[in-house]
Amino acid sequence: MSRTLLAPVTLAFAALLTLMLSGCASQPASSPEKIRKALNAQAGQPDDYILGPTDVVQVSVWRNPDLSVSVPVRPDGRISVPLVGDVQASGERPEALAASIEDDLEQYIREPQVSVVVTGMGSHEFTDRVRVTGAVQQPTSVAHREGMTVLDMVLSSGGATSFAALNDAMLYRPLDGEVVAIPVKLDDILNKGDIETNYALQPGDILTVPERSF
Structure with a gap:
């Protein structure tokens, strides 16, 4: 790291x-x-986990594997998601981040379903x-x-x-x-x-x- x-x-x-x-x-x-x-x-x-820099999240978009990525939360608090671009992640709960990405994806795909799983908890080390x-x-x-x-x-x-x-x-x-x-x-x-x-x-x-x- x-x-x-x-x-x-x-x-x-x-x-x-x-x-x-x-x-x-x-x-x-x-x-x-x-x-x-x-x-x-x-x-x-666990449901109250607050994301922060150096955390790693798995963003999964149902039926859209090309949009699913595993990305770190950058020092500026953002992550990069295909189609959407940069999304604020630091300070958010995983479920709130998933909802935010869903809102942004609605202009590209119909009824997106997004899940966010924390796979690395560096900010809470x-x-x-x-x-x-x-x-x-x-x-x-x-x-x-x-x-x-x-x-x-x-x-x-x-x-x-x-x-x-x-x-x-x-x-x-x-x-x-x-x-x-x-x-x-x-x-x-x-x-x-x-x-x-x-x-x-x-x-x-x-x-x-x-x-x-x-």
């Missing part, structure tokens, strides 16, 4: 990560209301990850998978170090343009079997485990 294509995604991710990590070591827990809202927010479903940092054996960044929990991330990092302040861990979650700090009781999860704060993870979450103060 070219540096030109990666640049917009990398810069956007860097800005998000800087925002989330700034002050993580000392940021207090968010208000109970914000924490409840963050925990109750549902992660985006960084934002759809989860991370654990701080007093763990191996700080880790992995692709988000449905059903992942706080405990899964700690185990995938090799566990906490002997200097970890386990019950002072924080889960940082982006929500509505801000970052919500959610307390996580890792000692209770790991050593007491209390899984109340073993939260399900969402794309973009960062779990931070601080060291004890001596």
